[in-house]
Amino acid sequence: MHLEGIHHVTCITGDARSNVDFYTRVLGLRLVKKTVNQDDPTVYHLFYADEEGSAGSDITFFEYPGARRGRAGTGMVHTVTWRVPSPEALSFWEQRLAGAGVSTRRRDDRLAFADPEGLGLELAVVETADRPLVASHPEIPADVALQGFDGVRAFADDPERSRPLLEGALGFAPAGPASWDVRGAARGGLYAFDAPPASGPGVPGAGTVHHVAWSSTMEAHEAWRERVAAAGGRPTPVIDRFWFRSVYFREPSGVLFELATLGPGFAVDEDPAHLGEALILPPAFERLRPQVEAVLTPIENPRAAWSR
Template sequence: MKLEGIHHVTAICADAPRNVRFYAGTLGLRLVKRTVNQDDPTVYHLFYADEEGSAGADITFFEYPGTPRGSAGEGMVHTVIWRVGSPGSLDFWGERLEREGFTAERSGDVLSFHDPEGLRHELVVYDGGERPLVARAPDVPIEHALQGFHGVRAYASDPERSRPLLEEHLGFEPSGPQQWLVAGEDRSGFYAYDEPPDTPPVPGAGTVHHVAFASRPEDHGRWRERALAGGAAVTPIIDRHYFRSIYFREPSGVLFEIATLGPGFAVDEPPERLGERLSLPPRFEPLRGRLEQTLKPLPDPRAERTGKVRS
């Protein structure tokens, strides 16, 4: 039984329209689900991924309008790493980001940059055999499209506290100093720690809320048992409509989720129309009228960049 790499990464933003323009516009991802935070349905939960809405390429955001910018520190993920196909893709993204007003720094086969609210990303050249998870943005050549997650980096002052849970109970495989590979039959990703800054962590806009790892549905209950056996305080299994989830903090303080591969985002929208309208799990449908009046309208970067208005 193995976890299938990273399922998704969830972060916080303060401005949903700006967030959409960056992730679906600048980065060329597909907005595959516009819904609400199921623990606070008054705010957006936005999901971006490849064209199919695959786990492994899914970065999501809770929008809390006006929340101050945060800063990553002890017990928080600080960098999200994506795959691209070639050094030429790094050239493409460096030029594109700079053209759109974002500073990009190149170091060998790594390109780093921050989103509009300060969340740090890296692009790395990947030459392994896993299927690229790409979106079809109108102005991003398919050979340069982001190909899904490669890993995440977190801050921890004493990573050894986390080793027993990660290795003995969750099946993380050591792959470097304070770094582990999370690999299943189809997908892999890495999880790593760095020394934290001297400043305290400040959750807020531009920070990661949690990282989720992918479970086959039939294994989900056993992963809960394993996390419990490792001493984690694990939630019950929660039905998130698009997948099922458990949550717990690993010993270094990072909030983990283990989420199932499915049923997926097409349970309430046809695949060709993902993310075009507000989708609500059934228990929130009675709130639709009020939510549609209070949530901000969102732009459509794909239409804006092709000059087309989607009907």
């Protein structure tokens, strides 16, 4: 039994319009689901991914309008890394990001930058047999497009505290000092720790990661929960999020983990050709639509401008 790499990474934004613009127009991802935070349905939950809305490509955001900028610290993910296929792709992105006013730092086969609210992002040239998870964009050729997540990096005071749970209950495979490979039959991803910054404790807010979710098959989901519980991880019950099922817990270094199922998927209630165009509420939340629509920031479908 193995987890299938990263399912999604969920972050916080204070400005949904700017967030949509950056992740769709600049980075070329597809807005695949426009919905609400099911724990606070007055708040957007926006999902950006590849063309199919695949697990492994999905970065998501809760919008808290006007939220102050946060800062990653101990027990928080500080960098999200996507795969690209070649050094030529890195050169493309170096130029594209510069043209969008985004500062970058290139080192060997990696390109580091931040989103408009300071979230640490990185592109890495990675050779892998994993299927590339690519979104269609009129300005970004498919052979240089983002190909899904490679991994996340977090801050930890003592990474050894996390090793028994990561390697035991969750089956993470050591991949270097304070680094692990999380690989299943179809896909994998990396989880790594760095020493925390001297700037002090982390501050949750805009531009920070809320949690990282790892992919589980539907059949193994309850068994994963039981393994985490047996290891002292204190998982939540299984929560039905309609598009997937979720279990949450904090690993010993403080990072909030989710185990999310590979399915049913985003096309269960939308035509795949029109993902992300309308505000979609899970059936249990449909009764709240009038109140929700009254408080959410109006967002135009990013793809509507392509035909213009």
